[in-house]
Amino acid sequence: MTAGTRPGKLPTDPALPTRRTFVATTTGTAVGAIMVAGHSAAAAGAAAEVPATRVSLTVNGTRRTATIDNRTSLLDLLREHFGLTGSKKGCDAGACGACTVLIDGRRVNACLTLAVRLEGADVTTIEGLADGNELHALQQAFIDQDAFQCGYCTPGQIVSGAACIEEGHTGSPEEIREWMSGNVCRCGCYPKIVRAVQQAAGGK
Amino acid sequence: MSPQPQAAVGAPLSRVDGRLKVTGEARYAAEHDVDGAAHAVLVDASIGRGRITAVDTRAALAHPGVLRVLHHGNAPRLPYRANSGSNNPPGRRLRVLQDDLVRFHGQPVAVVIATTLEAAQHGARLVKVRYDAEQPSTDLAEGEPGKPETYARGDAEAALRDAAVRLDLSYRLARNHHNPMEPHATIARWDGGSLTVWDKTQWVVGTQQELAAVFGLAKDAVRVISPFVGGGFGSGLRCWPHTVAAALAARVAERPVKVVLSRRQMYAGTGFRPAYDYRLRLGSDRRGRLKGAIHAIDGETSSYETFTEGIMTAGQTLYSLAAVRQAYRTVSLDVNTPVWMRGPGFASASFVLETAMDELADRLGLDPIELRRRNEPDEDESNGHRFSTRRLRECCTVGAREFGWESRPLQPRSRREGDWLIGMGMAAGVYDPGRMPAKARARLDADGTAVVEAASSDMGPGTYTAQTQVAADALGLTMRTVTFRLGDSLYPPTPAHGGSMTMASVGSAVLDACDQIRRQAIELAVADRESPLHGADAEDVVVRAGRLHLRSDSARGETYRSLLGRNDRAHLSADGSYAGPPDSERLTVHAYNATFAEVAVDATLGLVRVRRMLGVYDAGRIISSKLAESQAIGGMVGGIGTALMEHTITDHRDGRIVNANLADYLVPVNADVPEVKALYLEGNDPDADPLGVKGLGEVVQVGVAPAIANAVFNATGRRVRELPITIEALLQN
Numbered sequence: 001m002t003a004g005t006r007p008g009k010l011p012t013d014p015a016l017p018t019r020r021t022f023v024a025t026t027t028g029t030a031v032g033a034i035m036v037a038g039h040s041a042a043a044a045g046a047a048a049e050v051p052a053t054r055v056s057l058t059v060n061g062t063r064r065t066a067t068i069d070n071r072t073s074l075l076d077l078l079r080e081h082f083g084l085t086g087s088k089k090g091c092d093a094g095a096c097g098a099c100t101v102l103i104d105g106r107r108v109n110a111c112l113t114l115a116v117r118l119e120g121a122d123v124t125t126i127e128g129l130a131d132g133n134e135l136h137a138l139q140q141a142f143i144d145q146d147a148f149q150c151g152y153c154t155p156g157q158i159v160s161g162a163a164c165i166e167e168g169h170t171g172s173p174e175e176i177r178e179w180m181s182g183n184v185c186r187c188g189c190y191p192k193i194v195r196a197v198q199q200a201a202g203g204k
Numbered sequence: 205m206s207p208q209p210q211a212a213v214g215a216p217l218s219r220v221d222g223r224l225k226v227t228g229e230a231r232y233a234a235e236h237d238v239d240g241a242a243h244a245v246l247v248d249a250s251i252g253r254g255r256i257t258a259v260d261t262r263a264a265l266a267h268p269g270v271l272r273v274l275h276h277g278n279a280p281r282l283p284y285r286a287n288s289g290s291n292n293p294p295g296r297r298l299r300v301l302q303d304d305l306v307r308f309h310g311q312p313v314a315v316v317i318a319t320t321l322e323a324a325q326h327g328a329r330l331v332k333v334r335y336d337a338e339q340p341s342t343d344l345a346e347g348e349p350g351k352p353e354t355y356a357r358g359d360a361e362a363a364l365r366d367a368a369v370r371l372d373l374s375y376r377l378a379r380n381h382h383n384p385m386e387p388h389a390t391i392a393r394w395d396g397g398s399l400t401v402w403d404k405t406q407w408v409v410g411t412q413q414e415l416a417a418v419f420g421l422a423k424d425a426v427r428v429i430s431p432f433v434g435g436g437f438g439s440g441l442r443c444w445p446h447t448v449a450a451a452l453a454a455r456v457a458e459r460p461v462k463v464v465l466s467r468r469q470m471y472a473g474t475g476f477r478p479a480y481d482y483r484l485r486l487g488s489d490r491r492g493r494l495k496g497a498i499h500a501i502d503g504e505t506s507s508y509e510t511f512t513e514g515i516m517t518a519g520q521t522l523y524s525l526a527a528v529r530q531a532y533r534t535v536s537l538d539v540n541t542p543v544w545m546r547g548p549g550f551a552s553a554s555f556v557l558e559t560a561m562d563e564l565a566d567r568l569g570l571d572p573i574e575l576r577r578r579n580e581p582d583e584d585e586s587n588g589h590r591f592s593t594r595r596l597r598e599c600c601t602v603g604a605r606e607f608g609w610e611s612r613p614l615q616p617r618s619r620r621e622g623d624w625l626i627g628m629g630m631a632a633g634v635y636d637p638g639r640m641p642a643k644a645r646a647r648l649d650a651d652g653t654a655v656v657e658a659a660s661s662d663m664g665p666g667t668y669t670a671q672t673q674v675a676a677d678a679l680g681l682t683m684r685t686v687t688f689r690l691g692d693s694l695y696p697p698t699p700a701h702g703g704s705m706t707m708a709s710v711g712s713a714v715l716d717a718c719d720q721i722r723r724q725a726i727e728l729a730v731a732d733r734e735s736p737l738h739g740a741d742a743e744d745v746v747v748r749a750g751r752l753h754l755r756s757d758s759a760r761g762e763t764y765r766s767l768l769g770r771n772d773r774a775h776l777s778a779d780g781s782y783a784g785p786p787d788s789e790r791l792t793v794h795a796y797n798a799t800f801a802e803v804a805v806d807a808t809l810g811l812v813r814v815r816r817m818l819g820v821y822d823a824g825r826i827i828s829s830k831l832a833e834s835q836a837i838g839g840m841v842g843g844i845g846t847a848l849m850e851h852t853i854t855d856h857r858d859g860r861i862v863n864a865n866l867a868d869y870l871v872p873v874n875a876d877v878p879e880v881k882a883l884y885l886e887g888n889d890p891d892a893d894p895l896g897v898k899g900l901g902e903v904v905q906v907g908v909a910p911a912i913a914n915a916v917f918n919a920t921g922r923r924v925r926e927l928p929i930t931i932e933a934l935l936q937n
Contacts, residue, residue, distance in 0.1 A: 049268045050323070071322040080321055085235035086228020088434070090385045091467040095866040098385055126228035135226065143222040146834045149664030151225030152385040152434025158226060181873040184866060186385045186435050187664045188841025189834060190877040 053116040059084070060128025068115050075099045075110035078125060086126035086155045090184070097183030100156035101125045107163040107182075126155035129162060138162050138200035147196040149187035157183045161197045170201040208722070209748055212673040212683050216830040220683065221432075221668045230432045233404035234389035234464045241391055241460040242271060243321040244453045245328040246446060246469060247314035249306045252340030252859020253538045256304040256313060260332040264316055267330055269323030272457055275314040275331075276301045279452060283420030290414040291407070291442045291700060293541060295509030300448045306335065307507055308540050309859035310472025315449050317457045340538035340859035344479050344504055347535035355516055357586070358527030363496025367487025371563055375484070375556050375925045378851035379504065380477040382545050383871060384663070386434020387467060388474055390450035393460035400427045403447055406440035406661050407700035412693040414443035415451060431691040433701075436663035437842070438544040439474045441702050446473055471864035475543025476852060478504035478511065482556050492568050492575045496527040499556075505534040506541040514549035514636060518557055520586035521792065522634050523579040538859055544702060546842055547905040550635050555846075555927060558631035558910035563923060566616070572914070573600045573609070573798075576632055584792035592793045592891040593898075595822035596632055599798035599885065603630065603820040606883065607800040616921035624804040626815075627919025633797040633907025637899030638705030639892070641784045643696035646675065646717035647777040648725070650768040652750045653685045656717065660690040660710045661701035664838075665901055666831035667710070673827055674711050674895065678718030680747020688714075696779065704795070704899025707827060709782055712894040717780025722747055724776045729767050736760050782894070793892045795903040796822040799840065799911040805919045810934035812848055812916055816879040819908075824889035824898035836882030836904040843908020844872045851928050 056065040059082065068077060075092075078084040078101070090098030092111045099110040102124040129136040138161050141147070148154040160183045164170060169179035176194045185193065224230040249256075261273035279301035300312060314331050318324035341347055364370060391402040399419065405411045408428040416423045433440060446463050454461040465473050483500040499519050505511045516530050547554075565572040577597060583590055603609070612628040613619040619626040644658040656675045662668050672688045679686065689695065698710045726745045729737040729752055737745060737752060737760065746755050753761025768776070785791070800818040805811065817840050826832045849870035853863050863869045882904075888896040909927060916934070917923050924933045 069320060069322045071326065076321055079235070083237065084228075085231065088232075088385070089234075089387065089464070091866045093467065093865060093867065095467075096385065126226075130227060135223070139226040142226045143218050146218065146830050148222075148225055149666070149831075149834055149838060150385065150433060150435040151221070151230055151664070152232060154225050155228045177874045177877070181875040184385065184871060184873055186383055186437070186842075186871060187834075188838035188872065188877070190841060190872070190874040191837055191880050192834060193874065 055116055055119050057118045057120065058122045060125060070116050072115045073111050074101070074113040074115045074118060074123070077115040078110060084125055084127050088152055088155060090153065097160060098153050098156040100160045100183060102159060102163060107160050126159055129158065136162060138165070138196065141196040141199040145192045145196040145199060147189050147192040149189060153183060153185045157185065157193055161193070161200070164197060165201045170197055173198070208677055208680060208746060210677050212676040213827050214829060217669065217673065217683065217828065218830065219666055219669045220672050232386050232432050232434045233402055233430065234391065234462060236391055236402040238391050238393055238402065238460045241462045242317050242319060242457055243324040244315050244317045244450060244461045244463045245324040246312040246449060246463065247316065247328045247331045247333065248310045248469060248472065249313045251306055251335045251337040252309040252342065254306050254335050254337040256306060256333055257336050258334040259314060263332070264327040264330040267323060267327045269319045270316060270327040271319065272317045273314055273327070273331060274301055274317070274453060274456060276304050280456065282418055282452070285417040285420060287414055287417035290410040292414070293509045293511045298445055298508060300445045300452065308472060308538050309340065310469065310540070310861070312445050312449055315453050317453050317461060342537050342539055342854045342859045343856045344481055344502060344535055344537065347537050349502055349533035349535045350510070352531035352533040353512065355520060355528065355530040358496070360496045360498050360527040360529035363527035364485055364487040364498065367495045368490045369488050369564065369567055371486045371560060373484050373560055373563070373925060375482040377480040377482065377552050377555060377927045379479040380545060380846060380850045381471055381852050381869060382437040382439035382474070383470065383866065383869065384435030384437060384439055387465045387470055388439065388444060388446060389462070389464040390447040391460060391462045392450040392454040394454055397421070398425045399451055400429065401447065401451060402429045404433055404440055405430050405443070406433065406436045406663055406702050408659050408661065408691060408693040409697045410700055411443040411447065415447070418448050419451065426693070428693040429691065430661060433661055433663040437546045438548065438702055440663065441543055441700055442475065444474050467866060468864040471852065471861045472540050475541060477545035477552070478542040480552055484556050484560050486560050486564065488564055490568070492564065492570050492578045494523055494525045494579050497525055499530040501530070501532040502535055503532070504537055504539060504542055506539055507536050509541040510534055511542045513544055515553045517636055518550055518553040518634050521584050521794070522557065522632065524581035524585060546839070547635060547902040550902065550906045551846065551909065554631065554633055554906045555909045555913065558907060559913050559925065562629065562914040562917065572630055573604055576600060589790045589792045592791050593822065593824065593887065593889045594794065594796065595885055595887065596796040596798065599796055599820040599822055600632070602883065602885065603798040603800050603818055607818045609800065613918060616918050620807070623806050623808060625807050625919040626802070626804050627915045627917065628800070628802045629911050629914025629918050630798060630800045631907040631910035631914060633799060633903055635704060635795050635903035635906050637708065637793065637795055637902065638699065638703035639708045639785050639793070640699035640705055642698040642709040642713040642782045644710060644713035644717045644780045645696050645777065646714070646721055646780065647775050648679060648721050648764060649775045650765065650773060652763060652765040654679050654681055655687045655689065656714055657689045657695040658698050658710050658713060659693055659695040660698045660706055662690060663701060665835050666828055667701070667706055669831060670707060670828045671711060671714050674714050675718045678715050679722055681750050685750060704902045707897045708893040708895060708899060709784070711827070711897065712782035713780045715780070715894055716782065717778045720778035720780060721776050724778065725764060725767060726752060728771060729762065732767070732771065734770060735767060736762050791891055793889065793898060795824070795898040797903055797907055799907040801911040801915040803912060803915040803919055805916060805934065810931040812929060812934070814844055814876070814878065814912060818881045818883070819904060820883045820885065821900070821903065822885050822887065823900050823903060824887060824892055825896040826884050827895070827897065832884060832900055833882050835900045837880050839904025840880050840908050841872050841877050842905045844876060844912065846927060847909035847912040848928050
């Protein structure tokens with residue numbers, strides 16, 4: 001049984017594909033081209049035939065531009081290209097919620113979202129929730145309530161829970177359970193996840 | 205040595221690695237940043253048995269970014285030295301890409317190495333493998349059983365013949381997959397003749413030993429690193445083929461290689477809790493005293509290895525029984541080899557034993573708790589050993605009181621709320637926790653902080669936190685000044701992180717190392733003319749928050765810092781060990797629980813909803829109360845899955861697992877889990893091990909499925925002897 005995640009509003013204006021594969025650029029405070037790990041110059045030459053697209057999106061407040069293989073999911077873009085491994089791959093099929101991120105404020109399974117669709121999108125991952133050293137209220141609540149064990153589903157749970165609170169779906173434990181059921185926790189921390197969401201919601 | 209004050213042990217502390225986990229900074233196997241790593245994807249067999257006749261790699265190799273395609277025809281031959289360790293069961297282990305035989309559907313038959321994940325995934329789909337396929341045998345009921353493992357005491361046939369009440373019950377238990385949230389993954393890197401792997405494993409030492417055997421290396425030439433494990437429940441107890449494939453691919457590609465199993469590949473690529481056909485005949489007198497039991501157990505194994513688990517123990521020790529006979533047979537099938545899964549053997553046996561006890565109680569008109577009380581043994585009747593501690597009765601009593609057992613409907617199918625039939629059930633649980641030799645080392649630095657290391661794992665129970673608690677108290681330091689490190693084969697060796705043995709085994713070694721350091725410091729102080737403790741009786745010195753002082757006069761003392769600084773000691777260090785239980789031990793150390801469930805069953809639709817659960821545990825001393833509660837809740841949630849949802853389904857026509865994903869293999873989600881409560885009996889088992897613990901991870905899932913099944917019977921009057929309990933089973937006429 002799954003519920004509680006749905007695709008976010010996505011831009012409909014696709015950027016033009018380019019042949020400049022495997023070079024991701026970051027703009028913002030630091031500007032420059034970086035080679036993505038694992039792609040030697042020789043390999044880049046061989047792979048130049050793969051359809052690729054240049055995409056600019058904001059991730060955790062930083063504008064990033066990358067030329068990416070059109071087959072790349074947002075999850076793989078984050079994990080394999082941007083080094084943001086906080087978003088987890090649990091099933092790669094939208095069934096577990098471990099990859100939950102916010103796109104324009106709405107929770108989305110990053111594994112089911114092709115990165116090329118995200119021109120201009122604003123993406124928030126677990127790495128973007130804390131304010132500097134100060135944890136998001138739900139991150140702190142997860143620690144306080146011991147709402148995790150192995151920790152692998154935890155980033156997805158927390159991103160999902162933060163959105164659940166914003167959405168106003170925290171009126172009762174039953175409502176939280178329903179709206180948090182798109183995130184599987186195999187360690188079985190559900191009762192504590194509900195308590196953590198309640199704590200962070202503060203009666204909202 | 206003077207007993208140390210306890211500040212950390214037993215306290216409800218938060219996880220020491222909590223911040224890393226809630227910020228996404230904790231690095232799991234596939235997330236280590238290894239320079240220049242290529243991606244590899246396994247191609248798995250699309251037949252259930254037979255031979256590979258051809259592998260066409262042209263299309264894959266032509267795909268941009270694909271570097272190499274490995275298969276049995278071009279892969280280097282590997283030594284595969286014998287290795288009876290590493291949790292390898294008896295048999296001949298699967299040799300990755302070493303021959304043309306297909307032993308099960310999903311067996312890796314090729315590996316595609318590419319510069320990007322996308323290219324490797326796409327390339328894997330372009331490899332064309334041709335087979336000479338044979339009909340696989342994957343149905344437990346149809347397979348040929350092997351020679352049984354047997355047990356007998358008394359004359360069970362005669363006891364059953366003479367019993368006033370007899371039950372003859374047949375059960376079928378579905379295969380379950382662990383499905384940890386983190387898929388299994390390995391990054392392998394060669395540096396000359398040395399191999400480093402970042403791996404998802406519950407046993408870095410076991411994986412190190414197996415990789416050394418497979419590649420013909422000295423053990424020291426292999427390093428296994430695994431600081432965070434995203435769940436395991438047993439799936440990480442062996443070194444699986446994909447880990448060998450990653451190392452093989454890295455050697456051929458001459459660069460680091462990362463392999464991440466897909467969720468689908470996890471089903472044939474790791475292990476599983478085997479399916480069982482189980483017949484139990486049970487006899488008692490009219491007052492409910494058990495007289496005899498005969499168990500006939502058939503469980504799955506693969507064609508190439510014989511996997512067995514502790515499914516016989518509970519039937520020998522849980523209740524007093526003069527006559528028991530057991531036969532446990534493995535059935536060789538064209539499947540991958542099973543592996544232990546949470547509460548291995550015991551959880552499966554408990555479903556049979558504990559629903560049978562419920563049937564017997566119903567037949568006799570006895571309260572199920574009273575029936576269990578009447579069969580309480582005075583000793584372990586399988587060997588005459590004394591129980592170290594056995595507080596099952598207390599678990600039942602406390603549980604009955606806390607759960608409101610007195611409100612249980614006495615007649616099945618007698619309570620209804622609208623569409624819902626309401627019922628309550630309970631079951632007892634037992635587990636035989638492991639205690640194995642382990643080592644640890646500790647170092648106290650001159651700045652008053654300490655580092656403790658052991659090659660253990662933390663798949664979620666909180667090894668980092670609990671070991672830090674043990675070390676902090678033994679050293680007399682605060683939690684914040686102690687760092688515990690694990691998950692690296694360079695650290696002192698430990699047993700596998702499974703079988704509920706980590707706290708007893710690794711914890712006792714950590715305790716030993718830290719006790720030694722404290723003793724060294726105290727001896728240094730009492731012999732040091734400049735120390736305020738000079739001349740004091742070492743037995744009278746304790747350490748608290750990094751300060752040594754007299755127990756009888758806390759004003760007289762000094763800090764580790766001043767002591768080590770003045771004596772010009774950069775650090776104190778010690779190697780600790782735990783030898784395991786003595787061979788001469790005539791003691792049975794078991795953990796127990798009583799689990800209670802209330803369910804609602806839709807009278808028309810057969811839908812089962814768990815309403816509330818309670819588990820009460822006799823697990824010895826509890827080191828980390830907050831984390832122990834999480835473990836128990838998790839065990840009950842896992843048991844809800846086993847009871848009502850989890851079932852790996854194989855299409856016997858070709859041996860393919862048809863629901864190898866998290867949409868069709870159902871596991872509990874938040875909406876399936878209402879109020880779940882855990883209570884630990886306060887206690888200590890000093891005979892068990894130096895820490896007095898009995899382990900938690902397994903016992904918390906034992907007895908859960910039968911408690912739910914018994915509640916379903918109480919709600920509906922319908923006895924289901926199959927797992928999972930499905931809507932279909934409840935709707936059948």
